[in-house]
Amino acid sequence: MNERSMPLDYYVTISTSDDKLSAYLLISNTNDSFSVKIGELEELLKSHSIIHGVDRTQLVQIASDPKPYFFQKVTIARGTKAIDGLNGSIKYIYDLDNEDKRPLELEDGKVDFKQVLSLHNVKKGQLIGQRILATEGNPGRAVTGEVIFAKAGKEARFKIGKNVIMDADRMAIYSAIDGMIVKTDRDKINVFPIYEINGDVDYSVGHIDFIGTVVVRGNVLPGFKIRAAGDIRVLGGVEAAELEADGSIEISAGIVGQSKAKVKAGKNVKSSFIQDAVVEASEDVIVSQSIMHSTIRAGRTVNCNGSKGLIVGGTIQAGEKVVARTIGNSMATVTVVEVGVLPELRNELIHLRGQLKVLSENSDKSDKALSLLDQLAAAGQLSPDKVAMRIKLNHTKKQAFEELTAIRERILEIEKSLEDSEHAKVQVISTIYGGAKVVIGxxxxxxxxxxxxxxxxxxxxxxxxxAFK
Structure with missing residues (x-):
C-alpha cells in the first residue's frame, strides 16, 4: 500500500445533513492506489464529532476496498429521529361529526326508510365526552450526539355550550339535563331539551325517539312514530301516525287518523279536532271543534265545548267528566259516553268478564269429564291412560278454581269503584241526540x-x- 502524501481528510470528506440525522463520506482527490484502515476512518469520524449511529459495517467495506466508493457520497452514520408527541383528542359517546342520514338496514337485509335519523339522546348526569391527553413524544439524537428534542402534542380542549358541565380535572363533560347532544358553530357541545323539526315528519326525518320535548312545525305523515319523554307539539296536523309522550301532546291542525292513528299522553292531549283515531290521556283531552268516530280515554275530563263542540260516533271514556256542546247527530249515529271510572278500569272489567266466561265454560267441561272418570274408577274400569287423564284434569280444575276466584275478586273490586261515581257527570251545552248512550259508573x-x-x-x-240555563 502506498504511503499517502497528504493527510487523510484531504482525500476523504465528512459531511452531515442539515438536520444532522445523516453523516456522509466522500472519497476524492485520489487514484487507484488509495487505501485506508478502519481505525483511520473511525478516528476521522471522531474528529468531525460523528459519534452516534455510525455504520461500522459500511466503514469496514470501504476500508477493505475503497475503489468502488470513489467520488460517491456514502451514508456512514444515521441519527435517531425525534418522534413528536400525539395531539390530545376528545372521545364522544356519539359521532357528532357524522351528518349522513342513512336508512336503517334490518337483519333480514330489508331497509326501513322511516328509521333515518338517530338522535343523540342523553340523560342528566350522563357522560358526553372524555379528554385524551396529548403525549410528550420521544427525543432523538443527531449523529454528532446532540439531543433532538421532540415536539409535544397539543392538548385538546372542551368547547362547552349550553347545559353541559365539566369535572374538576377538566377530563370529562356531562349533561346537565335530559336532552340531545348538538354540536353547533365553533364546535361547541350543547344539550338541548327540545328537538325541533322545521317541516314534516316524513322519510327525510324518520321515526323520532327523543328524551325531551319534540316540536314539529309541519305535519306528521302516515306511518311515522314520535316518542318523547317530554311534550310533543305539532303545529300542523297528524295523519295515520303514532304519537306518545310522557308529558302533554298538542296538535294545532287536528288529527285525521284514518282508523290508524294512536295518540297517548302522560298528561293532556289538546287538538282542534279528532277524527278516526284512538287518543289516550292520563289527565284531560281538550278538543276545540269536534271528535268524530274515535275512541277517547281520559283519566279526568274530555272537554269538547268550543264553537262547534261536536262529539259523534265512537266511544268517549273519562274518569270524571265529559263536556260537549253536541253529542250524536240527527241520523242517530251510535255515540257512547262513559264517565265515573278510569277508562283502563272499565276496559279491564270488560276483559275480565270475557275471561270469566271462557274459564267457567272450560271448568264445566272439566267437571263433566271428571264425573265420567270417577264413575269408571268406581267400577274399576280405569285404564292407565285414563288414570293419567284424571290426575291432569284434577290439577287443571284446581288451577282454574284459583284463577276464577282471583278474577271474581278483581271484578268485585272494580264494580265497587263503579259505585263511587256520584261526582261523575256528562254536560251537554246544546243537544244530545237519539242513538247516544250515557254510562255513569x-x-x-x-x-x-x-x-x-x-x-x-x-x-x-x-x-x-x-236541566240548566
Whole structure:
C-alpha cells in the first residue's frame, strides 16, 4: 500500500445533513492506489464529532476496498429521529361529526326508510365526552450526539355550550339535563331539551325517539312514530301516525287518523279536532271543534265545548267528566259516553268478564269429564291412560278454581269503584241526540229523542237529567 502524501481528510470528506440525522463520506482527490484502515476512518469520524449511529459495517467495506466508493457520497452514520408527541383528542359517546342520514338496514337485509335519523339522546348526569391527553413524544439524537428534542402534542380542549358541565380535572363533560347532544358553530357541545323539526315528519326525518320535548312545525305523515319523554307539539296536523309522550301532546291542525292513528299522553292531549283515531290521556283531552268516530280515554275530563263542540260516533271514556256542546247527530249515529271510572278500569272489567266466561265454560267441561272418570274408577274400569287423564284434569280444575276466584275478586273490586261515581257527570251545552248512550259508573241510559241543555249525573242509584240555563 502506498504511503499517502497528504493527510487523510484531504482525500476523504465528512459531511452531515442539515438536520444532522445523516453523516456522509466522500472519497476524492485520489487514484487507484488509495487505501485506508478502519481505525483511520473511525478516528476521522471522531474528529468531525460523528459519534452516534455510525455504520461500522459500511466503514469496514470501504476500508477493505475503497475503489468502488470513489467520488460517491456514502451514508456512514444515521441519527435517531425525534418522534413528536400525539395531539390530545376528545372521545364522544356519539359521532357528532357524522351528518349522513342513512336508512336503517334490518337483519333480514330489508331497509326501513322511516328509521333515518338517530338522535343523540342523553340523560342528566350522563357522560358526553372524555379528554385524551396529548403525549410528550420521544427525543432523538443527531449523529454528532446532540439531543433532538421532540415536539409535544397539543392538548385538546372542551368547547362547552349550553347545559353541559365539566369535572374538576377538566377530563370529562356531562349533561346537565335530559336532552340531545348538538354540536353547533365553533364546535361547541350543547344539550338541548327540545328537538325541533322545521317541516314534516316524513322519510327525510324518520321515526323520532327523543328524551325531551319534540316540536314539529309541519305535519306528521302516515306511518311515522314520535316518542318523547317530554311534550310533543305539532303545529300542523297528524295523519295515520303514532304519537306518545310522557308529558302533554298538542296538535294545532287536528288529527285525521284514518282508523290508524294512536295518540297517548302522560298528561293532556289538546287538538282542534279528532277524527278516526284512538287518543289516550292520563289527565284531560281538550278538543276545540269536534271528535268524530274515535275512541277517547281520559283519566279526568274530555272537554269538547268550543264553537262547534261536536262529539259523534265512537266511544268517549273519562274518569270524571265529559263536556260537549253536541253529542250524536240527527241520523242517530251510535255515540257512547262513559264517565265515573278510569277508562283502563272499565276496559279491564270488560276483559275480565270475557275471561270469566271462557274459564267457567272450560271448568264445566272439566267437571263433566271428571264425573265420567270417577264413575269408571268406581267400577274399576280405569285404564292407565285414563288414570293419567284424571290426575291432569284434577290439577287443571284446581288451577282454574284459583284463577276464577282471583278474577271474581278483581271484578268485585272494580264494580265497587263503579259505585263511587256520584261526582261523575256528562254536560251537554246544546243537544244530545237519539242513538247516544250515557254510562255513569255501572248505570246506563239510552237516549231516544233529542234533548237540550242538561247534565247527566247519578241520583239515588240511577242516571238523572238535570236541566240548566
Amino acid at each position: 255501572r248505570y246506563t241510559k239510552f237516549i231516544k229523542d233529542p234533548v237540550s241543555r242538561l247534565m247527566f249525573q247519578l241520583n239515588d242509584g240511577d242516571i238523572s237529567m238535570v
